Amino acid sequence: MSVAIDITGLPEERLLFAPSPLAELNAMLHALAEPTHHPALHGWVASTTTAIPPELAERLLEADFLWRSSRADFLVPALPGATLAEELDAVDRIDDELYVASALITTCGSSRLNRKTASPLTDPVANERARELSLARGPRQAAFADRLLADPPAVRALVRRMLEDCQSAFFADAWQRVLPGLAADARHKADLLVRRGLADAVGAISPSVTLDESGGRRRIVIDKLQDSTTSGTASGGVTFIPSAFGRPHLLAVHAPGWRPVLQYPVAEAGLPEPVSLTLVQQRLEALAHPIRLRLARTIARGPHTTGELAASWQLSAPEVSRHLAVLRKAGLLITERRGRYMLYQLDLSSSARLGSDFLEAMLR
Structure with a gap:
């Protein structure tokens, strides 16, 4: 499963790497709303939550569905600006229908509210459907959707003021601290694109991002638990933030009417590389078999030969070998040769990471 961005025929100069203050504020607001997604940020979340004025905290809570479980596309600029004000000015130039569709995707949990369907601002059926979906998500979402559908300019102004207040409350200091690293990362990826090509540039973003050039097409493929396609060629380019x-999270904006954007986490020393969804599934399936689970229990305690495992569990040696081959293919075994014997031991670090790998794959 993946999000695929078709870039067939797209000149590489249309691929943009740049930091974005609005996109980073969006990421911060998500971390504040869902701190369990970001255990490494617990210290920052705790101190920032304490420092935010109560009145602003209340307004952020009222609108947090714009960034909590999914993100409003207008919060991830396709053409990043130098300042938050510059990017908010660009948001102000988006027409009401596109703005409302983006907001209602997060409020209503429905990707069907986009330019391919009738506008809820003008079509009574689409309007009623938007209100129905938002009501199912709770009273705050329903109230927000009602206000947005009734008076888009007023809600847009309210959201802008709230984001501007975040600037003085906590964002300006945090942005000043992280901007040099983000700018350096963007320059590095852009330099890789020029010197070594797109495959190396997207590979440096994450092992979960690859370039597929099969079948006469060119696609950027993002390893996510989704099945979505979009076109960077038709939209005039792709932006990486x-x-x-x-x-x-690997946040991919791929809704109709928007230039595709990928917001990616910068690499951090000491953190393991992301594991693919395929490998996570392979490891879960390998350990789901009752015999392999028993073998894993034994070799977790120390290295064993095939013969020892067969005797311990009253299995044939070929049967044990077949199960060990599955565990090895899933990357869950450490092997060591001692003389004419091969010893097998469970890779405890890979096994211990399985839970966090699973969650990271779900949240990617």
Whole structure:
């Protein structure tokens, strides 16, 4: 499963790497709303939550569905600006229908509210459907959707003021601290694109991002638990935005009417590389078999030969070998040769990471 961005025929100069203050504020607001997604940020979340004025905290709570479980596309600029004000000015130039569709995707949990369907601002059926979906998400979401549908300019102004208040409350200091690293990362990726090509540039973003050039097409493929496609060629390019607050998310904007954007976490020393969804599934399936689970229990305690495992569990040696081959293919075994014997031991570090790898893959 993946998000695929078709870039067939797209000149590489249309691929942009740049930091974005609005996208980073979006990532910070998500971390504040869902701190369990970001255990490494617990200290920052705690101190920032304490420092935010109560009145602003209340307004952020009222609108947090714009960034809590999914993100409003207008909060991830396709053409990043130098300042938050510059990017908010660009948001102000978006027409009401596109703005409302983006906001209602997060409020209503429905990707069907976009330019391919009738506008809820003008179509009574779409309007009623938007209100129905938002009501199912709770009274705050329903109230927000009602206000947005009734008076888009007023809600847009309210959201802008709230984001501007975040600037003085906490964002300006955090942005000043992380901007040099984000700018350096963007320059590094852009330099890789020029010197070594797109495959190396997207590979440096994350092992979860690859370039597929099969079948006469060219696609950027993002390893996510989704099945979505979009076109960077038709939209005039693709934008890549580094984030210091985004891990573990790879945020892909791919809705109709928007230039594709990928906001990716910058690499951090000491953190393991992301594991693919395929490998996570392979490891879960390998350990789901009752015999392999028993073998894993034994070799978790120390190295064993095939013969020892067969005797311990009253299995044939070929049967044990077949199960060990599955565990090895899933990257869960450490092997060591001692003379004419091969010893097998469970890779405890890979096994211990399985839970966090699973969650990271779900949240990616």
